[in-house]
Amino acid sequence: MSGMNDEGRLENQENTNHSNADQTGNDATISTDAEKPLFSNMTFEELRQTNEKFIRERNWHQFHSPRNVLLAMIGEVGELSEIFQWKGEVSEGLPELSPAEREHVGQEVSDILIYLLDFASRCKIDLPAAVVKKMTANAKKYPVDKAYGKSNKYTDYQ
Numbered sequence: 001m002s003g004m005n006d007e008g009r010l011e012n013q014e015n016t017n018h019s020n021a022d023q024t025g026n027d028a029t030i031s032t033d034a035e036k037p038l039f040s041n042m043t044f045e046e047l048r049q050t051n052e053k054f055i056r057e058r059n060w061h062q063f064h065s066p067r068n069v070l071l072a073m074i075g076e077v078g079e080l081s082e083i084f085q086w087k088g089e090v091s092e093g094l095p096e097l098s099p100a101e102r103e104h105v106g107q108e109v110s111d112i113l114i115y116l117l118d119f120a121s122r123c124k125i126d127l128p129a130a131v132v133k134k135m136t137a138n139a140k141k142y143p144v145d146k147a148y149g150k151s152n153k154y155t156d157y158q
């Protein structure tokens, strides 16, 4: 279960002592190191400010309406999808892709995030706060005891 701490940050209160093994005894966990730090320490706000400067210096705010930025983001989602298109299943860490393809994935996912930050900014949405709120709601909708090891929609066990 997750909740908010005094600073408004999402804190993970889940009991992580349970086994990841499913009923057949297999370890159902795909990633063993998913919770180790992976991202560099740039805040959403720092990234947003850097991008606002990029847009302002080019006098591009006139083009960056919420609708235009949303469409640009969807275009980048398409570009990311193209890298995976017609391939078989791809494993965590993308070992099936070439180094150039992995680099390309990083570029396209960055374009998506840049446009997402831009979109949130154009809509005056405090994105990290909205994400924390949504994660808290997700944890309530999908309680561990009901959702553990199941991929059902929450409506199946309401």
Ligand SMILES: Nc1ccn([C@H]2C[C@H](O)[C@@H](COP(=O)(O)OP(=O)(O)OP(=O)(O)O)O2)c(=O)n1
Pocket: 060, 063, 079, 110, 111, 112, 114, 115
């Ligand atoms: N009007 C624009 C144009 C570009 N960008 C920024 C956001 C994206 O991170 C990146 C998108 O640039 P391109 O439209 O040139 O798209 P790609 O980088 O994906 O290039 P290509 O389409 O050649 O793969 O640049 C932006 O904010 N506003």
